[in-house]
Amino acid sequence: MQSMRWVWGYIRNDRVKLFVGLSLSLVISALNMVNPYFAGKIVDKVIFGHQTSLLLPLLAIMIGVTIVKTVIRYNYQLSFERISQGVIFKLREKLYDRLHQLDFSFYDRTKTGDIMARMTGDLEAVRHFIAWGIYMIFENFTILVFALVFMFSIHPPLAFAMLAVTPIIGFFAYKLAFTVRPTFSEVRAQFARLNSVVQENISGNRVVKAFAKEDYEIDKFSVQNKEFKEKNLLSARVWEKYLPVLDSLAGVLSVVMILVGGFMVIKGSITIGQLVTFNSLIWALNNPMRMAGWLINDVQRFIASAEKVEDLLNVKSKITNDAICYNVKNFKGVVEFDHVSFSYGDEPVLEDINFKVIPGQTVGIIGPTGAGKSTLVNLLSRFYDTTSGEVRVDGVNVKDWDIHHLREKIAMVMQDIFLYSDTIEGNIAYGNPEASIESVQFAAKVAEAHDFISELPGGYDTIVGERGVGLSGGQRQRIALARAILKDPTILILDDTTSAVDMETELRIQNTLKSILQEKTCFIIAHRISSVMEADLILVMNNGRIIERGKHQELLEKKGYYYHVFKNQFGNFDDQDQGKEVISINGAE
Ligand SMILES: Nc1ncnc2c1ncn2[C@@H]1O[C@H](COP(=O)(O)OP(=O)(O)OP(=O)(O)O)[C@@H](O)[C@H]1O
Numbered sequence: 001m002q003s004m005r006w007v008w009g010y011i012r013n014d015r016v017k018l019f020v021g022l023s024l025s026l027v028i029s030a031l032n033m034v035n036p037y038f039a040g041k042i043v044d045k046v047i048f049g050h051q052t053s054l055l056l057p058l059l060a061i062m063i064g065v066t067i068v069k070t071v072i073r074y075n076y077q078l079s080f081e082r083i084s085q086g087v088i089f090k091l092r093e094k095l096y097d098r099l100h101q102l103d104f105s106f107y108d109r110t111k112t113g114d115i116m117a118r119m120t121g122d123l124e125a126v127r128h129f130i131a132w133g134i135y136m137i138f139e140n141f142t143i144l145v146f147a148l149v150f151m152f153s154i155h156p157p158l159a160f161a162m163l164a165v166t167p168i169i170g171f172f173a174y175k176l177a178f179t180v181r182p183t184f185s186e187v188r189a190q191f192a193r194l195n196s197v198v199q200e201n202i203s204g205n206r207v208v209k210a211f212a213k214e215d216y217e218i219d220k221f222s223v224q225n226k227e228f229k230e231k232n233l234l235s236a237r238v239w240e241k242y243l244p245v246l247d248s249l250a251g252v253l254s255v256v257m258i259l260v261g262g263f264m265v266i267k268g269s270i271t272i273g274q275l276v277t278f279n280s281l282i283w284a285l286n287n288p289m290r291m292a293g294w295l296i297n298d299v300q301r302f303i304a305s306a307e308k309v310e311d312l313l314n315v316k317s318k319i320t321n322d323a324i325c326y327n328v329k330n331f332k333g334v335v336e337f338d339h340v341s342f343s344y345g346d347e348p349v350l351e352d353i354n355f356k357v358i359p360g361q362t363v364g365i366i367g368p369t370g371a372g373k374s375t376l377v378n379l380l381s382r383f384y385d386t387t388s389g390e391v392r393v394d395g396v397n398v399k400d401w402d403i404h405h406l407r408e409k410i411a412m413v414m415q416d417i418f419l420y421s422d423t424i425e426g427n428i429a430y431g432n433p434e435a436s437i438e439s440v441q442f443a444a445k446v447a448e449a450h451d452f453i454s455e456l457p458g459g460y461d462t463i464v465g466e467r468g469v470g471l472s473g474g475q476r477q478r479i480a481l482a483r484a485i486l487k488d489p490t491i492l493i494l495d496d497t498t499s500a501v502d503m504e505t506e507l508r509i510q511n512t513l514k515s516i517l518q519e520k521t522c523f524i525i526a527h528r529i530s531s532v533m534e535a536d537l538i539l540v541m542n543n544g545r546i547i548e549r550g551k552h553q554e555l556l557e558k559k560g561y562y563y564h565v566f567k568n569q570f571g572n573f574d575d576q577d578q579g580k581e582v583i584s585i586n587g588a589e
Pocket residue numbers: 108344347349367368369370371372373374375376415
């Protein structure tokens with residue numbers, strides 16, 4: 001019932017169309033009684049009454065009714081199809097909108113395959129119910145009612161005899177509905193799992209090939225595919241257990257009609273024509289009963305799918321936009337972490353992080369893998385909220401900033417570079433679609449991407465494959481960097497952005513970046529000392545804590561973690577100037 005109420009919320013605007021559609025369906029149900037009536041009349045009046053002149057007019061009426069029925073049916077089917085397409089259009093848009101509002105933690109715990117199953121299979125089940133289920137239920141019900149009323153008006157005892165069988169059919173249809181419903185949910189859940197395997201395999205096909213794991217993946221898919229088949233068969237078995245019973249009971253109607261009706265004709269209480277009318281109306285009792293099973297099937301499928309779609313629409317983002325601060329005009333980019341701690345669920349990842357950085361300064365963050373570097377900058381863009389403490393931008397807690405305004409002012413080049421299957425120009429201009437080609441090229445030049453882009457056969461119009469296929473890792477990183485630069489952010493975050501770029505190019509990028517970073521706040525996360533050594537503040541992180549902080553020289557003097565990393569990367573130099581020399585030599589070579 002809840003699903004019906006929910007879907008009604010979407011159909012409500014089309015209630016006039018729905019009303020017209022159902023009215024036309026009612027007309028069809030009524031017209032379905034006309035031909036059996038005239039068939040009876042032909043038997044009584046034309047065949048037995050010898051009024052042959054009536055034959056042609058009666059046949060003409062019957063043909064006319066059939067044509068009118070076809071035209072009406074075409075129109076209301078189209079009307080329901082239109083309503084369903086309108087509803088699905090709205091639902092698809094809402095779902096897509098919702099998917100964009102949901103935060104990182106939702107995507108952390110939800111499989112893409114499951115989302116895709118809701119966006120495709122589940123929406124289709126809802127559409128099918130609106131386009132077909134609603135009017136079929138209504139039509140079958142009204143045909144049944146009309147037929148019973150008609151039968152009772154002709155001969156109540158015979159009608160009553162036939163009606164006696166229908167509650168038994170109703171009982172089995174009801175049993176079927178409740179037994180089959182859980183199996184539909186299982187089929188649906190398995191479909192989502194199958195989708196996930198396919199989606200992961202397509203996205204990760206290069207890894208599969210690199211590890212020659214095709215057979216393993218095929219086997220993995222087969223397991224899920226087999227499970228899907230089993231779940232469908234289980235559902236079908238439930239179905240097949242009840243369907244013959246429903247069919248047989250429907251067949252009993254004919255037997256009752258022949259037995260009781262024949263007896264009454266012999267007794268003379270009804271005419272053969274009336275028996276023919278009854279016989280022609282058997283389908284009107286039979287059909288709704290037989291259809292009941294299919295319709296229950298569809299309703300169950302609809303309920304299972306509607307619940308899934310509704311659940312997705314109702315998922316609440318943990319990151320809510322309770323903005324009290326919209327003033328982005330004077331957004332300066334002062335960033336402050338004040339006793340910040342953070343956990344992913346129960347897993348503490350950051351503990352008591354404190355630092356402050358002002359515009360024009362660059363913060364370098366270095367530390368072993370898993371230290372919490374990316375997590376730290378994720379809190380700045382409010383991809384996650386702190387567990388305790390405050391992240392402030394321009395003195396305002398990020399939770400009080402309007403998320404969109406805040407993120408508009410921040411550009412982040414993430415570790416996992418994502419490029420769209422679009423032109424290189426389109427990818428660079430993603431955050432600033434109005435940008436001129438000159439600005440795009442300027443950003444590409446700063447990111448040291450212009451030269452290789454110009455050498456591509458299509459230049460800036462070259463279409464890159466999905467996720468940037470066709471480009472090297474370093475090329476992808478530089479396009480992503482250009483995309484961030486073109487956004488002209490107040491805060492620029494580079495998360496391992498030049499890890500795949502050679503040191504010579506990295507040095508050139510750093511030098512050019514300096515000129516555009518003068519008024520900006522910049523975060524550079526890196527594993528290479530060369531990427532962060534020029535920073536105004538270097539944070540060394542380990543196990544979610546800042547274990548060392550300071551400038552390059554200060555950190556070397558501490559002879560702690562940073563010093564050891566430096567020694568490992570540049571040799572056994574105690575003099576940091578020698579270290580710089582090595583970098584510039586590497587850079588110049
Ligand atoms: N979405 C997530 N859900 C749960 N745990 C996570 C998530 N992202 C990261 N972690 C965990 O948080 C810790 C810190 O991860 P983070 O990505 O911040 O480290 P990092 O220092 O950036 O590492 P790297 O240098 O490898 O990029 C790790 O233990 C990681 O497993």
